[in-house]
Structure formats: structure tokens, C-alpha cells
Amino acid sequence: xxxxxxTERVTGSGASAWDLHSKALKEQAAGKDAIIMSVGDPDFAxxxxxxxxxxxxxxxxxxxxxxxxxxxxxxxxxxxxxxSQTGQKVTPDNVIVLAGAQCGLFTSxxxxxxxxxxxxxxxxxxxxxxxxxxxxxxxxxxxxxxxSDGFRPDIAAIEAAITPKTKAIFITTPNNPTGVVxxxxxxxxxxxxxxxxxxxxxxxEVYADLIFSGEHLSIASLPGxxxxxxxxxxxxxxxxxxxWRVGWAIGPQHLxxxxxxxxxxxxxxxxxxxxxxxxxxxxxxADEPEKMKIIYQQRRDLTIAALAxxxxxxxxxxxxxxFLLVDVRATGMTSREFSEQLYSETGVCVLDATPFGxxxxxxxxxxxxLGEDQLSEGCRRLCHFVNTRVNDRAIA
Ligand SMILES: Cc1ncc(COP(=O)(O)O)c(C=O)c1O
Numbered sequence: 001x002x003x004x005x006x007t008e009r010v011t012g013s014g015a016s017a018w019d020l021h022s023k024a025l026k027e028q029a030a031g032k033d034a035i036i037m038s039v040g041d042p043d044f045a046x047x048x049x050x051x052x053x054x055x056x057x058x059x060x061x062x063x064x065x066x067x068x069x070x071x072x073x074x075x076x077x078x079x080x081x082x083x084s085q086t087g088q089k090v091t092p093d094n095v096i097v098l099a100g101a102q103c104g105l106f107t108s109x110x111x112x113x114x115x116x117x118x119x120x121x122x123x124x125x126x127x128x129x130x131x132x133x134x135x136x137x138x139x140x141x142x143x144x145x146x147x148s149d150g151f152r153p154d155i156a157a158i159e160a161a162i163t164p165k166t167k168a169i170f171i172t173t174p175n176n177p178t179g180v181v182x183x184x185x186x187x188x189x190x191x192x193x194x195x196x197x198x199x200x201x202x203x204x205e206v207y208a209d210l211i212f213s214g215e216h217l218s219i220a221s222l223p224g225x226x227x228x229x230x231x232x233x234x235x236x237x238x239x240x241x242x243x244w245r246v247g248w249a250i251g252p253q254h255l256x257x258x259x260x261x262x263x264x265x266x267x268x269x270x271x272x273x274x275x276x277x278x279x280x281x282x283x284x285x286a287d288e289p290e291k292m293k294i295i296y297q298q299r300r301d302l303t304i305a306a307l308a309x310x311x312x313x314x315x316x317x318x319x320x321x322x323f324l325l326v327d328v329r330a331t332g333m334t335s336r337e338f339s340e341q342l343y344s345e346t347g348v349c350v351l352d353a354t355p356f357g358x359x360x361x362x363x364x365x366x367x368x369x370l371g372e373d374q375l376s377e378g379c380r381r382l383c384h385f386v387n388t389r390v391n392d393r394a395i396a
Contacts, residue, residue, distance in 0.1 A: 009131070020340060020349060042292065062273050067269055071279075075248075086220055095248055096256050104234075123357025144357070144359045158190065169202070177351075179321050194228060206247075212293065219231075230255065241278075307326065309387070312390045315327075346381040348385075
């Protein structure tokens with residue numbers, strides 16, 4: 001029996017990005033001495049107080065349908081937090097709680113774009129954007145943020161990509177995989193383009209609590225942007241809660257109402273016990289990301305120092321998050337060959353960054369989601385692999 005064309009539109013070019021990672025996980029479980037530096041899931045446990053809130057809710061019988069767009073109390077906490085962070089005047093009616101930021105990206109795309117539209121996305125970008133845009137029938141228009149520019153946005157290139165069909169721009173600050181935090185100036189320039197061309201901006205801010213240098217600024221806080229911005233975030237990274245699937249979107253009321261209709265026929269509300277846990281995370285445990293950030297920063301610094309043992313590697317120092325992009329082009333290998341051979345020879349698993357966008361081709365992505373001993377050993381093996389290759393090439 002035939003499937004719908006939608007199923008092809010959601011098979012993005014990044015579909016194979018995790019193949020090596022999946023293989024490494026399987027082989028590690030079977031006893032292989034693998035060091036997995038490819039995962040985007042925090043290695044910290046969800047803080048016990050958060051889990052306890054969910055256990056208490058379950059014990060109290062909070063196991064039934066919950067409000068489709070999220071409990072008022074949780075939406076109120078999210079709205080107040082957004083007001084204090086951005087100054088944007090929002091109410092709980094501007095907030096919908098969904099199953100992670102991913103569900104927010106997908107649902108907002110569906111409510112904003114349609115066949116015939118174009119949606120601009122700055123690459124390198126998070127792998128699921130392609131499918132989240134294409135599912136709507138719209139065409140994704142990739143705008144490169146070049147490695148030679150430190151992966152910073154090219155405002156002139158964004159402007160040049162605008163056509164009468166452009167409906168929206170996807171931005172990510174801080175970015176996965178580059179770790180770039182957009183500056184006020186860059187956001188102002190993007191906001192001018194959005195206002196001039198009457199565009200939506202979908203702003204993915206899931207790493208906003210994990211910034212090492214620079215300040216987080218939501219584009220929604222800029223003049224004229226509140227009415228056209230969807231701010232998306234979640235507890236996945238900030239509170240080590242990837243499996244709880246708690247995320248949200250904040251936007252104009254008519255958009256949130258439309259997203260609620262999609263959520264009604266797709267999700268039918270996030271489990272109440274997850275929402276109770278989320279309230280504790282955002283209130284009693286609001287400082288938790290600060291602690292995690294310090295650890296990620298230490299791991300980032302350790303990794304960068306360790307990689308200095310392989311002078312042919314160029315690390316792009318991330319301003320935020322849990323990832324590091326490393327330029328491996330000087331080894332003469334493609335980033336795919338590099339990651340495959342590195343894994344087969346040393347057991348170190350990293351991601352070929354090419355599926356994040358052509359601009360990341362020739363780069364690998366390393367994660368800081370493992371302890372310092374493992375990270376050091378992973379970097380030691382990686383440097384040895386690189387130095388041997390580079391020496392062999394020099395002799396040949
Ligand atoms: C940039 C970015 N956006 C969204 C997501 C999805 O997050 P969530 O777990 O909240 O769905 C991720 C996950 O890695 C991400 O890196």
C-alpha cells in the first residue's frame with residue numbers, strides 16, 4: 001500500500017546522521033571499549049526534587065488527561081519567566097506546553113507555513129529543522145553561516161535569500177552544533193529583515209541557560225518582534241530532562257490557539273505528572289542550569305586544551321551549550337571518513353557534522369556529555385589518531 005508524500009518530506013537529508021552513533025551504542029552495550037562523544041543528552045540525572053514531584057503527582061492519581069495547551073499554573077510560570085527575561089508582555093494565553101522543543105518546532109511550522117511558501121533556515125542547523133519545515137509542504141531555503149566567519153550569521157545572505165514566497169526564518173540561539181550565541185546587533189539586523197518583509201521568526205532557544213560567554217537575548221524582546229516571533233524552549237537541556245518531553249512555545253495568541261488545535265488532534269496534552277515536575281524545575285530548581293553550565297564549561301575548556309595536542313585540528317570554541325565543532329580538513333579525510341575511521345580504529349564515536357549543513361562539512365561534532373576522565377581519554381585517542389594520519393601523509 002502506498003504512503004503519502006509527507007512521509008518523504010520528513011525523511012530529511014540528516015536521517016543517517018545518527019547511524020554511527022547507534023552502532024557505537026549497540027557495540028558498547030555488547031562490551032566494546034567505546035567512548036561515545038556523539039550524544040546530545042546530558043549525562044546528569046534529573047534532580048531528585050523534580051522526579052519526586054512527578055512521583056508525588058502519580059501517587060496522588062495525576063494520571064488522567066491534562067489540559068491540551070498545558071496547565072494554567074505551568075503556563076503562568078513560563079509566561080512570568082519570559083517576561084522577566086525579555087520584557088515582552090505575555091500572559092499564560094501566549095504559552096502552549098508541548099512534548100519538548102521539537103514538538104514546538106513542528107507544531108509552529110505547521111501553523112505558519114504551507115505549500116508554496118519558503119522558509120529560511122540558517123545552516124549549520126539542528127538536524128530536524130529540515131523535516132519540520134518540509135512537513136508543511138514549504139521549501140526550506142538554507143543560508144550558510146560559514147566556518148571562515150566563525151559560523152556567524154551572514155545578514156546580507158539572509159536578505160538576498162528573501163523572495164515574495166518567504167514566510168518565516170528559523171533561528172537558533174545558542175546554536176547546535178556551532179555554539180554561536182547571536183549578538184544584539186545580529187538579532188536587530190534579523191528583526192529588521194523580518195519586519196520589512198512581514199515574516200515570522202521561529203526562535204529556538206533550548207540552550208539559552210547554558211551560555212559561557214555573552215548574554216542571551218530573545219529576538220522577541222526587540223521592537224516589533226513580539227507579534228511575529230515564536231520563542232521555543234524546553235527543560236531537556238537546562239534541567240537534564242530530555243526524556244520528560246517538556247517544552248513550550250510562546251507567541252501571539254492567535255498562533256497559540258491554532259497550535260492548540262493541532263495539539264488536540266496530535267498530542268492531547270502533556271502528562272500531568274510531567275507538568276507538575278516541570279513546575280518544580282522552573283521554580284525551586286531554577287538555579288540548576290547554572291550548576292550544569294559550570295560543569296559544561298570546565299569540560300569545554302578541558303577538551304580544547306586536550307585537542308591542542310593535535311595541531312592540525314581547528315576547534316571552534318563554543319560560546320554555549322554542550323558541543324564543540326572541530327575542523328578536520330587538514331587530515332585530508334572527509335568528516336564522514338574521519339568519524340568512521342576514528343571509531344573503527346579507536347572506539348571514539350563523534351558525529352560527522354555535515355548533516356547539520358554544508359557549511360559544517362569537514363567538521364566533526366564532539367559532545368561534553370561525559371565525565372572528565374572519559375573526555376580526556378577520548379581526546380587522547382582522537383589526537384593520537386590524527387597525529388598518526390598527518391605524519392603518515394607527510395611521509396607519503
Ligand atoms: C537546537 C535544538 N532544538 C531542539 C532540540 C529538541 O529539544 P527537545 O528535547 O526539547 O525536544 C534540540 C535537541 O537536541 C536541539 O539541539
